[in-house]
Amino acid sequence: MNTVGIICEYNPFHNGHAKQLGAINGVKVCLMSGNYVQRGEPALLDKFTRAKAAVLCGADLVLELPLTYAIASAEGFARGGVEVLTRLGCIDGLCFGSESGEIEDIMSTARLLLTEPFRAALRSE
Numbered sequence: 001m002n003t004v005g006i007i008c009e010y011n012p013f014h015n016g017h018a019k020q021l022g023a024i025n026g027v028k029v030c031l032m033s034g035n036y037v038q039r040g041e042p043a044l045l046d047k048f049t050r051a052k053a054a055v056l057c058g059a060d061l062v063l064e065l066p067l068t069y070a071i072a073s074a075e076g077f078a079r080g081g082v083e084v085l086t087r088l089g090c091i092d093g094l095c096f097g098s099e100s101g102e103i104e105d106i107m108s109t110a111r112l113l114l115t116e117p118f119r120a121a122l123r124s125e
Contacts, residue, residue, distance in 0.1 A: 002026035005091040007065065007081030009033045011043050013053035020097050021058035029091065030054050030062045031081050033070035040071040 004024050010017055010032055021028055032054065034047045043050065051062040064070075069080025085091045098106060112118055 002092040003090050004028055004093050004095050005081075005085040005088075006030045006059075006095050007078060007085070008054075009037045009043070009070075010050040010054055011037050012045055013050055013057070016097060017054070018057040020095065021054070024058075024095055026092070027060045028058060029085070029088070030059045031065050031084055032062055033077075034064045034067060036067060036071050038071065038074065038077055 002025065004026050006020070006024075006028065008017070008030050010030075030051075032047065032051060033043065035043050037043050047064065051059075054062050063084075065077075065081055065084065069077055069084070072080065082094070085094070100106075
């Protein structure tokens with residue numbers, strides 16, 4: 001059985017989150033920000049209420065993303081989440097949501113961001 005990690009905030013938990021959890025086959029481990037979310041904003045609901053909503057909608061385990069990652073920029077949030085899930089030693093893959101749902105568009109953008117011409121242009125700006 002696969003164990004899938006989800007790095008999340010659930011601020012607030014909504015139907016899209018429930019749909020994502022329902023679409024995953026296997027054990028679902030959510031690594032969720034606590035009472036503060038990206039860029040240091042207070043969460044709309046406390047971490048226990050948000051974690052309970054996730055469990056009621058199919059999460060098998062909800063862990064707290066350490067505060068230093070939770071309040072970081074999107075890159076720091078993601079990097080920290082991947083690091084924590086990797087260190088667990090039991091995660092087979094990650095699941096994430098997107099506005100478009102078009103994985104090839106997401107992958108082509110990711111590949112572009114890793115190129116030297118992009119990095120050079122970013123440094124010059």
